[in-house]
Amino acid sequence: MKSLKKLLVVLVFPLLAFTAAHKFYVSVTNVNYSEKDKALQITSRIFIDDLDKLLLERYNIKAQLATDEEPPLADEYLEKYLRSKFVVEVNGSNASYDYIGKKYDADVVIFYIEIPNVDLATLKSVQIENEVLTDLFDEQQNVVHLKLGNDKKSFVLVKSRTKGMLKL
Template sequence: MKFSKILLLLLVFPLMSGSNAHKFYVSITKIEYVKEKNSLQIIAKIFTDDIEDALQQRYDSSLSLDTEKETPTTNEVLQNYLLEKIHIKVNGSAVKLNYLGKEYDTDMLVAYLEVVDLKELKTIEIENKVLLEMFSEQQNIIHLKTPTTRRSLILDNDEPRGKLKFN
């Protein structure tokens, strides 16, 4: 009986001592090439408190997301930030990202972007520097889906851009 109590303490103590766990810094961006619409449809999910901190530090300390205090300029500031931090080249040429809007899902900000007038997708180069200036541990995960393939990239401070090739 005494042995089982000691064993239990040895197992539980490390779990309890880790209660000040390190925060996880990540964003997930889903990109889908929709051939019928000649477009890239992009959904970026970012923790609301992290993006709010970045926007406050960069633009306006009184800026607020997902609250009744959100102002009409909040959307414009978010748009500017995302369009500054995310860049895409398709088939070697830079493409224009169109910011469509945002919504909130629990503790995540979900931003919608789109690239139009894409006839084909042979290569795509993605640069995603969202929150990299704020958190050295930040990872921006990219999931790309085409009609025939699925690929993923993990971008961070060491490698903020990646390239995928398709046949």
């Protein structure tokens, strides 16, 4: 009976190790052209727990995002991080963007960014460089969807390939 229990533990334990929830490291960014505003409007969805870990590891801030304990400084550091890891080029030149802010939706943070004064008629290319969280998680995947007028393109950016471009 004792050896049967040991055998069960030996056989079942490895199976349990594979049934544990697998953590996915992914963000989703949408870039759309607004004819009304003449601007590129960008939303980026990133998991709250990944950003909590980022703020702790990079800036030693115990952020506790989306709780009453979130420090006011958290938003400033999130913007600082985004500006260093998320770069947009329009027609081959770096485009400065306005960080509009963020909101929480279930377990994700939605960031709002806008590049004003973009004329679709003169738009030839948009390149996105997204290194968000690739410095923290080797498995991080940043999915980007671009929709500019009738042109659409999607790509998955990873640590070894952090840039994607849509040529019009």
